[in-house]
Structures are given as C-alpha cells and as structure tokens.
Amino acid sequence: MSSPQRADRTSPASDRAVTSLRERKKAKTRRTIQEQALRLFAEQGYDATTVEQIAEAAEVSPSTFFRYFPTKEDAVTQDDYDPLLMEAIKAQPPDLPPLTTLRAAFRTAFEAMEPEELDRMLSRTKLTTSVPALRARTMEGLYSTIEMLAGAVAERAGRDPRSPAVRTLAGAVMGVMLPAMFTWVEHDGRIPLPVLLDEALGYLEAGLPI
Template structure:
C-alpha cells in the first residue's frame, strides 16, 4: 500500500484524467457525480427503496439525462471510470515488459491511489453488489467493458488485433483471477487492506501457468 498522502493520490488521478480527451473527461466527471449521489442514497435508504427519479433529483438532472449515462439503475453501481485510466497506465509501462507484468505494474500504482481516494465508494458498491442478487448477476455483463479495454491495451503491446483469439483468452483469464480476488473479499476471506496483494498474487499465479 502506498504511503503517499491522499492529496498526492488525488493529484495523480487528476493528472491522469487531465490527459484524457476533453469529451471523455466531462463524461467521466458527470457520471461520477451522478454515481456519488446514487451511492449516498443507497447507503441512507437502501438500494431497492431508491428510485432513478430520486437520484436524478439529488444530482439536479432529469431522469432522461441519468439514462444517457447509466442505462439502468443497476449500472450506476457496477459502472466506474477506472477503465480508461487503467488503459492509459498500461500503455505507459515500459515496452519490454510482458503484458501481465505491465498489468501488475499498473495495478501496483493505481490500486493504492484508488484506495486513498475512492475506498468508501468502492466499499459501498461492493456491499450493495453482495446484497442484491440482480447486481451480482449483472457483474459479468459489466466486465465486458473492462474486457474490451484490456484486449485493446494488450493488443497494442503485442502487435496483435484486439479480437485475436489468444488476446481475448488472455484478457478473460486476467479478469477471472481479478474476480477471484474480489469474491474472496466479498466472502470475507480477505480484507480491503490485503486486496492489492491478493490481486498481485493471483496475477503472478496466472503468469506462472496456474500450477497446482
């Protein structure tokens, strides 16, 4: 875990956001603002008891604007803005690093920053996901966006196409070991403090060919 201050972590995340295209930055910030209001309402009155209309009113937007950013109420829990930030950080890793080592290096940098800036939101999202069966079912669908980002980043590093069967298989394998770490957290087998180390262990295990 990083020993830098939360202010430095926020600065680093803001620097990464600033390097994204303006349209993407505006979209991410609006989506995050809506999500913050939604998570606050979910924590206060429950997921099922909170309506899209209430979220929209709290965010001072119309319900139609809500649906432009989140197709369903479920999406406001399972969607986040981390994918483009992680993709940029993967691309910044030294070209000689194999894809899995580049991913591990990126996560060792990004996860502590996310924990310092967004831990409360992450805890709320994961708790709601664990409690609401429909959200657990939607988690796999939500992984497709991350799968696309990973496939494109790995394809760039290897000179292959994003839809290359090996690139796709590798991206799904990565997502599988990441999900394994998250489910250990949801099942109470590890803690938030130990999650970065658990994720790194799982990726190292994958790189070794998952020997048992």
C-alpha cells in the same frame, strides 16, 4: 500589420479552459449522483430506492440523472477505471511480457486511487454481488473489460486481439481477479485491494502453483 483580435472570438487556450471547466463540472455532477445513489442503496436497499429519490438527494432533476446514467443499474455498474488502466498499460516498458505488463499496470492504477474512490468501489462491488439484476449487468462489463485488455495486449505484441491466445490471456487475468474482489468484499475492505489483486496476478504469472 495584423488586425486586432475581435472581442467575440476566443483563443484556443480560452476554448481549452472552458472545455476543461465544463468537463470538471460534468465529472463532479456524475460523481455526486453516484455517491448519493450508493448512500441511498445502503440505507434503503437497492430495490426500494427510486431514480427520483437519487436525483433529489443529488440536487438534480431526473432528466439530468438519465443524461449521466441511462438506468438505475448504471449508477452502480458504470465507472471510469478502464481509461486509467489503459493509460497505465501504455506507460509500461515495451519489452515487458504481456502478463507482467498487466500486473504492473493494475498495481499502478489501483495504488493511485484515493481512499474515497476505493470506498465507492467497495460499495459498488457489494451491490453487484448481492443484487441479481446488477450481477447480470456486471457480466456485460466483464466481457467489455476482457475485450479491452485483449486489445491492449494485442497492440503491444503486434497480434490479432481476436486470437485465442490473446483472448485467453485477458480472460485468465479477469478470472483470477474476481476471487480477489470477492475476498475484498468478504473482509469488508480491510485487506487492501491492490494487495489482493497483485497477489492474484502473481499466482497467475507463476503458473498458478498450489
């Protein structure tokens, strides 16, 4: 006969529930900090806004801010899009060509975003294209995204992610996406970003005809 479960022990299901609740709270805090940062940057300007002001607006301490964002720049440049994109890539049929796979994955990932999230992305993109310090950080992020895409393509194709062919493909994808992002900013988001990205990747898939 098994002994009754001790009251101070939690079941695996309870552990998962607690962990899920903590993760949701962390995600909410992170989102609130970033939202307040973007609001203050728009109202006061990036350089004139301090971490202390952002923390006060988000109702957290400066130390809490730094737990989520190591620097003020990170409150603009960090996002959660890469995991979503990776999931979309993995969900594509295995027989699709690499470029078709990426185009379909980007379409899936961006079309699933809520309007509020796209608004935050637009605000962040405006800042990264206008503030020199943020442009430099954005370039670091681009390198990381290219490596991520190269890894995903290589895994599906059974290739070396460091091979010139794989890296060139990943770089070309990012290369055609950047002008689409610039167009999105120029039109203040009036043209849907998923439409612009899909059009750009379609040009690349067709061999960039002019």
